[in-house]
Amino acid sequence: MPVINRIAEFNEDMKEWRQHIHSNPELGYDCHETAAYVVDKLKSFGVDKIQTGVAQSGVVALIHGQGGDGPTIGLRADMDALPIQEVRDHPYKSKNEGKMHACGHDGHTTMLLGAARYLAETRNFTGTVALLFQPAEEGGGGGLAMCEEGVMDTYNISQVYGLHNHPGQELGSFHTRPGPLMAAADTFTIDVTGKGAHAAMPHLGIDTVLVACQIAQSLQMIAARNTDPLKSCVVSITTIHSGSAHNVIPETAELGGTVRTLDEEVREMVIARMEEIATNVAAAHGAVAKVSYRRGYPVTVNHAAETEFAAGVARAISGEENVDTDTAPMMGAEDFSYMLESRPGAYLFLGGGGGAGLHHPEFDFNDDISAIGASWFVKVVETAQPRV
Template identity: 80%
Template structure:
C-alpha cells in the first residue's frame, strides 16, 4: 500500500495525537479544548492562516501551494465525541465520565492533521487547501453552521472531500458511491389527545393509549404500502409515553421516532402522509392527533465526477481492487451533506479491519488507518491541483 513515506515517518506522532484526543472527548459545539489542540498543532506545522470560531467552535486553516495560482480545495474532519460511557480499559481511555470518541472523530481529526503537516512541509500543489475541522456532527449540525458562517464563500472553496472510518470494512479498503450515500434523518413527535376515564369504565372515556397503538401500526403502512418499494423509507417509532398509574386511562399519549429517506420526494410524501394517517385514526375514535415533524440532516449526495476522482485517488493509495464504488446506500446520516449541497465533492468510507462498531462503548479507532487516510487527503490535493 503506497502510503506517502514522509507520513509513514511521523506515524508515531499521529498515534500520540489521536490517543490524546481520545482521552479528552468533548461534545457538540463544546469542543473548545479540542479546537485549541488542533490550532496548536497547525501552528507547530508552520501554518499561519488559521481562523477559529467558524460555526461557533470550528477551525479553518489555509495552506498556500507553491505551484502557482489555482482554486481552493476543502478537506473536512469532525471533532466531536458522543455521550457514551467507555468500557474498555485502554491506556488512553476517556478521562471524562459519560463521554467518549465512539465514532472515530478523533481519528478523522488526526488524519487531517497528518495531511496538514505534510502539505505545509511540501506545498507541492497549486492554489490553496482549506483544512476544515468541524464541531457538532453528532446531531448538532456543525457542518451547516460553518456553511452559514460563509466558509465556502470566504475561502472560495471549489470542491470538498471527507472521510469516515468503517470498522467493519477490510483494512485500508475504500467504500463509496455516486449519488445518495447516506440518508436524510428526521425526527417526529405525535401528541394524541383523548378523554381520561377510570380503567374499569373505558366506555366513559376516549382511550389515547389505544389510539396511539393504532397510529403506530398505521404509520408502518407508509413504508410498506405507500412508498415505491424500489425507494427507501425507514420509519421507526422509538418512544411511546402515556399515563402515570395502572387504573386510569390517560387523557394524552405521545409517540416519537425517526424517519430516514434517500429521496427528497419520498421525504416530503412521508411527512404529509404521517399527518393524514395519525389525524384520521385519532378522529375515527373520537380523539385528535397532532404531528410535529422536524427535518434533520439532508441526504448525503456524492457528486458523480468528484466521486470518480476520489475513488481513483483511493485506488492510487490502496490498489484498485480495494475500492468499492457501488456500495449500498446507508440509512445513517451525516452532516457533511450540507457541505456537499454547497459545493461538489465526495465522501468516502475507509475500512478499519474489524472491532466494535460505531457508537459502541467498546469502539476504538484503528491507529493504523491514520497514514492511509492522511495519504489520501494529500493525494486528493496534489492530484486535483498539481503544481504548474
C-alpha cells in the same frame, strides 16, 4: 499499500495525537479544548492562516501551495464525540464521564492533522487547501453552521472532500458511490389527546394508549405500502410516553421517532402520509392527534465527477481491488451533506478492519488506518491541483 513515506515516518506522532483527543472527548459545539489542541498542532506545522471560533468551536486553516495561484480545495474532519460511557479499559480511555469518541472523529481529526503536517512541509500543489475542523456533527448540524457562516464563500472553496472510518470493512479499503450515499434524518413527535377515565370504566373515556399504538402500527404502512419498493424509507417509532398509574386511562399520549429517506419525493410523501394517518386514526376513535415533524440532515449526495476522482485517488493508495464505487447507501446520516449541497465534492468510507461498530461503547478507532487516510487527503490535493 503505498502510503506516503513521510507520513508513515510520523505515524507514531499521529497515534499520540489521536489517543490524546480520544482521552478528552467533547460534545456538540463545545469542542473548545479539542480545537485548541488542533490549533497548537497546526501552528507547529507552519500553516499560513488559522481562523478559530467558526461555528463556535470550529477551526479553518489555510495552506498555500508553491505551484502558483489556483483554486482552493476543502478537506473536512469532524471533532465531536458522543454522550456514551466508554467501557473498554485502555491507557487513553475517556477522562470525561459519559462522553467518548465512539464514532472515530478523533481519528478523522488526526488524519486531517497528518495531511496538514505533510502539506505544510511540501506544498507540492497549486492554489490553496482549506482544512475544515468541524464541531457538532453528531446531531448539532455543525456542517450547516460552518456553511451559514460563509466558510465556503470566504475562502472561495471550489470543491470539498471528507472521509469516515468504517469498522467491519477490510482495513484500508475505500467505499463510496455517486449520488445518494447516506440518508436524510428527520424526527417527529405525535401528541394524542383523548379523554381520561377510570381504567375500570373505559367506555367513559377515549383511550390514548390504544390510539397511540394503532397510530404506531399504521405508520409502518408508509414504508410497506406507500413507498416504491425500489426506493428506501425507514419509519421507526422509538418512544411512547403516556400515563402514570395502573388504574387510570390517560388523557394524553406521545409518540416519537425518526424517518430516514434517500429521495426528496419519498421524504415529502412520508410527511404527508404521517399527517393523514395520525389525524384520521385518532379521529376514528374520537381523539385528536397533532404531528410535529422536524427536518434534519438532508441526503448526503456525492457528485459524480468528484466521486470518480476521489475513488481514483483511493485506487492509487489502496489498489483497484480495494476500492468499491458501488457501495450500498446507508440509512445513517451525515451533516457533510450540507457542504456537498454548497460545493461539488465526495464523501468516502475507509475500512477500519474488525472491532466494535460505530456508536458502540466498546468502539475504538484503528490507528493503523491514520496514515492511509492522511495520504488520501494529501493525494486528493496534489492530484486535483498539481504543481506545474
